[in-house]
Amino acid sequence: MSPVIRIGTRRSKLALAQSGMMQRAIAAAMDLTLEQVPLVEIVTTGDRVQDRRLLEIGGKALFTKEIEEALLDGRVDVAVHSMKDVPAEQPKGLRIAAIPEREDASDAFISHQYASFDDLPAGARFGTASLRRQAQALALRPDLDIQMLRGNVDTRLKRLAEGEFDAILLATAGLNRLGLSGVIRERLSLDRFLPAPGQGALAIQTRDGDEEAEKHARWIAALNHPMTALAIAAERGAMVALEGSCRTAVGAHATFGDGHLLLTTEMLSPDGSARWRRSGTLGDIHASDAEAAAHTLGQTLGHEVHLAAGDQEVVSG
Numbered sequence: 001m002s003p004v005i006r007i008g009t010r011r012s013k014l015a016l017a018q019s020g021m022m023q024r025a026i027a028a029a030m031d032l033t034l035e036q037v038p039l040v041e042i043v044t045t046g047d048r049v050q051d052r053r054l055l056e057i058g059g060k061a062l063f064t065k066e067i068e069e070a071l072l073d074g075r076v077d078v079a080v081h082s083m084k085d086v087p088a089e090q091p092k093g094l095r096i097a098a099i100p101e102r103e104d105a106s107d108a109f110i111s112h113q114y115a116s117f118d119d120l121p122a123g124a125r126f127g128t129a130s131l132r133r134q135a136q137a138l139a140l141r142p143d144l145d146i147q148m149l150r151g152n153v154d155t156r157l158k159r160l161a162e163g164e165f166d167a168i169l170l171a172t173a174g175l176n177r178l179g180l181s182g183v184i185r186e187r188l189s190l191d192r193f194l195p196a197p198g199q200g201a202l203a204i205q206t207r208d209g210d211e212e213a214e215k216h217a218r219w220i221a222a223l224n225h226p227m228t229a230l231a232i233a234a235e236r237g238a239m240v241a242l243e244g245s246c247r248t249a250v251g252a253h254a255t256f257g258d259g260h261l262l263l264t265t266e267m268l269s270p271d272g273s274a275r276w277r278r279s280g281t282l283g284d285i286h287a288s289d290a291e292a293a294a295h296t297l298g299q300t301l302g303h304e305v306h307l308a309a310g311d312q313e314v315v316s317g
């Protein structure tokens with residue numbers, strides 16, 4: 001049987017786990033076989049370059065660019081991304097057709113010797129390449145020795161196992177999707193380690209335009225989880241307002257309670273010595289324009305954080 005929808009994916013284990021989940025969901029929703037929804041592996045610059053901070057080689061679009069090119073040329077019909085890695089602006093001709101239900105948004109603490117973040121001894125070697133995780137860790141524990149740690153999840157766990165670090169942080173969602181939740185020593189509180197905007201969620205991207213592509217987008221829309229999409233709209237609104245520079249440590253997380261969407265967003269100085277945070281709520285979450293309102297809430301709070309940080313030195317290096 002010939003393919004009906006081809007899914008472009010990075011070939012890291014995490015990307016394959018995530019796109020495999022979506023392959024099964026799409027096949028089930030459309031009553032297709034898995035062979036009719038094949039995975040097409042694409043190597044991205046972000047996968048090839050493992051030794052420098054992403055922002056030094058051009059930012060997070062490096063994980064999505066080659067896949068988006070394949071989508072635009074019609075080599076694939078759908079792309080599955082970690083929401084966290086999707087830049088604020090969609091390239092012309094592409095759109096996010098669905099945001100499935102979010103996994104756990106938290107960060108996970110992983111260590112062989114220490115059971116929790118608070119158990120780390122003075123000067124412990126703490127591996128991360130994320131400015132946000134670095135700043136949040138230093139805000140609580142300025143004594144930590146932050147060390148550069150890039151690479152996919154397996155590489156990071158291997159380097160921890162080899163004794164290069166005392167502890168590392170990884171997204172809980174990625175570990176859960178890989179069946180590696182057993183390595184987690186502590187699920188960090190969302191309050192102390194406010195996640196990256198979109199952490200734990202996936203984005204299903206499609207092409208605009210021709211009738212075939214529109215048909216795919218309508219099918220894919222069945223996988224959208226409206227409450228997740230609303231939370232993501234708010235978090236990404238904050239991200240847009242805060243990302244004046246890619247050298248900032250930014251967190252944003254939205255949750256639901258009492259019929260309200262609650263958003264918290266923050267920016268930190270890279271050394272964690274300063275932290276600016278705002279929270280706000282959106283009441284009418286079932287209104288037809290709720291997503292736009294959530295995005296506006298995010299932008300407003302992000303802007304307030306930006307103003308509060310003012311001319312402070314939030315840029316390192």
Ligand SMILES: NCc1[nH]cc(CCC(=O)O)c1CC(=O)O
Pocket residue numbers: 082083084085169170171172173174198199200201202
């Ligand atoms: N930047 C890499 C990346 N992009 C998405 C995830 C995890 C999965 C997710 O957040 O949904 C990870 C790895 C990590 O931060 O541990």
